[in-house]
Amino acid sequence: MPGGSAFASWVLEREDDALWNGERHAGMAGAEALRQQLMAIRRSRSARQMLSGDADFGLEVPDMALAGEPFTVRASGPTVTGRTLRARLTAPGLPETDAKPVTLLPDGTGGLAAELTAAEGTWTLRVEADRPYAQCHDVVTVAEA
The missing domain is CATH 2.60.40.730 (SOR catalytic domain)
Incomplete structure (x- = not known):
């Protein structure tokens, strides 16, 4: 399962705390969702609070x-x-x-x-x-x- 290999077990205790998005590996570095996640981490906020979630595909x-x-x-x-x-x-x-x-x-x-x-x-x-x-x-x- 690709999702399992992307799970940062050293950061999160449960896989359901992870955030998944529709980005493929090649486009991930420039993805808006990833930028928002990193900004949320930088500001010490939960990344879930920063993303639209339901708007993604x-x-x-x-x-x-x-x-x-x-x-x-x-x-x-x-x-x-x-x-x-x-x-x-x-x-x-x-x-x-x-x-x-x-x-x-x-x-x-x-x-x-x-x-x-x-x-x-x-x-x-x-x-x-x-x-x-x-x-x-x-x-x-x-x-x-």
Whole structure:
């Protein structure tokens, strides 16, 4: 179980005191949720008091995709129902406003999903949710087909 390996048993006495979020390893260092957790610790407050919790969602994104072929981005979590989520791919050095957002739709399993395509390269994926606002980031490597 990945969660077990991420549990800091030297800090917390019980695993249910831990805070989990939808960030994957590659995007964790720049994640807003992690920044808020660290700021809470720095201020000697409980990290739980600083995070929105219910606004979070997780992403399932392939690490690799083929250029010009669709790949699926899926968002899941107890708070995705009834919210609008939009995915946007951007390449390093390009303005994010150049990328057209794609709305995720119900996938039949309680989550939301969209198919995206991209040219060869390394892309940053940002998925934003409304009511309340939240976002998740990930990196997708697209290889030549």
